[in-house]
Amino acid sequence: DADVTQTPRNRITKTGKRIMLECSQTKGHDRMYWYRQDPGLGLRLIYYSFDVKDINKGEISDGYSVSRQAQAKFSLSLESAIPNQTALYFCATSDSGVGTQYFGPGTRLLVL
Amino acid sequence: QQQVKQSPQSLIVQKGGISIINCAYENTAFDYFPWYQQFPGKGPALLIAIRPDVSEKKEGRFTISFNKSAKQFSLHIMDSQPGDSATYFCAASVSGGYQKVTFGTGTKLQVIP
Numbered sequence: 001d002a003d004v005t006q007t008p009r010n011r012i013t014k015t016g017k018r019i020m021l022e023c024s025q026t027k028g029h030d031r032m033y034w035y036r037q038d039p040g041l042g043l044r045l046i047y048y049s050f051d052v053k054d055i056n057k058g059e060i061s062d063g064y065s066v067s068r069q070a071q072a073k074f075s076l077s078l079e080s081a082i083p084n085q086t087a088l089y090f091c092a093t094s095d096s097g098v099g100t101q102y103f104g105p106g107t108r109l110l111v112l
Numbered sequence: 113q114q115q116v117k118q119s120p121q122s123l124i125v126q127k128g129g130i131s132i133i134n135c136a137y138e139n140t141a142f143d144y145f146p147w148y149q150q151f152p153g154k155g156p157a158l159l160i161a162i163r164p165d166v167s168e169k170k171e172g173r174f175t176i177s178f179n180k181s182a183k184q185f186s187l188h189i190m191d192s193q194p195g196d197s198a199t200y201f202c203a204a205s206v207s208g209g210y211q212k213v214t215f216g217t218g219t220k221l222q223v224i225p
Contacts (some may be wrong), residue, residue, distance in 0.1 A: 004155070040121065042201060042217035043156070058212075090155050099144055099205045101213055103155030 003027045004104035006091050012110045013081050021076045021107050023091030030096060032074040034058075034066060037088040037106075046089075049074060081111045115139055116204050118216025125223050131189040133219045135202035138183065142204040146213075147176065147187050150199045159200070160187070192223045 004025045013019050023032065034046040035058075045058030047066040055066060063085060067075045078085055088108050092101040117136045125131045137145075146161035162169045162176040162185065169176045175188040189196055202216040 040217060042118070043215040045212060048212065092155075099207050099213060100146065100158050100161070101148075101156075103148075103157065105153070105155050 004091060004093055004102055006089075006104040006107050008107060009105065010108045012112065014112050015082055017081050019078050019081055019109075021078075021089055021091075021109070023074045023076070023104055025072050025074075025091075025093045025102075025104075027093050027095075027102060028071075029093035029102070030071065031094045032068070033092040033094070033101065034064075034074070034076045035090045035092065036060065036085075037090060043090065046076065078109075078111075081109075083111045085109065086111045115214045116202060116216045118202050118219060120219060121217065122220045123222070125189075125192045125221065127192065127194060127223055127225050129192050129223075131187075131192045131196065131221055131223070133187045133200055133202070133221070134184065135186065135204075135216050136182075136184045137204050137214075139204070139206075139214075140183070141206050142214075144205045144207045145176070145178065145185050146203050146205075147174075148201040148203060148215075150201065150218075152198075156199075156201055189221075192221075194223045194225060197221055197223050 007022045030051045033048045035043045049068045065077045090106050091104040147159045148156035149159040150156040160171050160174050164180050173190045178185045200219045203213050205213040
């Protein structure tokens with residue numbers, strides 16, 4: 001969905017490095033989410049934010065941190081990357097209605 | 113804790129056949145059940161959704177069947193086409209307030225000619 005953009009689209013990094021994945025949206029939604037996708041495990045929630053001043057841990061937040069710089073921007077950081085953080089990462093937004101999630105195109109991360 | 117169980121993990125269907133994907137949930141507070149479709153290299157996108165006050169919802173070739181008493185819902189794709197080949201995720205959430213969506217583990221569908 002072009003309304004939700006993620007950078008970079010692909011990233012290779014080494015164990016112990018700090019990296020940041022960025023997400024921007026033009027949908028005007030207050031709610032933003034970070035998920036990781038692994039084969040056979042589906043989509044798992046890392047962090048979510050319901051407005052600029054609200055940050056909440058998801059089910060797998062260990063090893064990750066986030067920053068909500070503005071309504072439209074939500075960044076995910078891996079403080080010290082490890083190989084089992086190799087995954088496909090998605091940012092998503094939703095409005096305050098029925099909860100439909102609008103996903104970005106994803107970032108494929110490889111940690112060596 | 114897996115709150116939404118999805119099966120099968122993968123599915124191969126011939127063109128023109130019916131594809132069926134099943135999901136079961138545990139949390140009776142869930143009141144919104146969407147299905148997302150994901151093509152390779154893309155993010156998931158909403159395909160169709162249902163609320164528990166109806167037992168079936170149909171949009172074109174896609175139908176959701178919902179069984180509240182059994183806490184199960186399923187996606188049926190009629191006249192499956194090669195262009196339907198994708199990964200499908202069921203999901204569930206409690207609408208209003210703090211909405212978090214719980215996703216199933218996904219089903220990779222391949223429709224062969």
